[in-house]
Amino acid sequence: MRRRWIAAIYLALAASLAACAGGQASLGDTSKTWDSRSAQQTTTAPDPIVQIENASIREEAEQSMHMDVQVGGQHFTATLEDNGAAEALAEMLEKGPVVIAMRDYGGFEKVGDLGVSLPASDTPTTAQAGDIVLYSGDQIVVFYGSNAWNYTRLGKIDNLDGWDRALGSGDVTLTFALTE
DSSP, X not given: OHHHHHHHHHHHHHHHHHHHTTTEEEOSOXXXXXXXXXXXXXXXXXXXXXXXXXXXXXXXXXXXXXEEEEETTEEEEEEEOSSHHHHHHHHHHHTSOEEEEEEEETTTEEEEEOSSOOOOOOEEEEEOTTEEEEETTTEEEEESSOEEEEEEEEEEESOOTTHHHHHOSSOEEEEXXXXX
């Protein structure tokens, strides 16, 4: 008897909630609803806010700048950061590739003199393999290990397959160029 009362109360509550919702009860997908008055499923237009956010994400990905990083005969693609230092580096690369002799430091990074200063906005950073950063405003650092220091992020290697092998254990020459 008690179960019947609970079931009756539950059904009454569900019916009143459906009536408050204008006869439409959600089926879990916000783009489809069930209209209890006409016993038909209706489809609503996608949320315009979600469409705008998705378009913004797509546009941002299309606007990301990329550069080619050549180590010996191997090429790696890096995505540049959205900051003043990366923009200044991209302006340099628009004039042609930049070749930097880099020395090994600490068994986790390669450091090379850029020859010019870029606008730095150093922040405490824990760099990981594939990170490309600016140090002291005029030195490029590429990581094949990890280190924490104050850097300005310039970019990151997109695919690390073969990255540490290409950099090796000694000094190397890297060529940076904008990609099309």
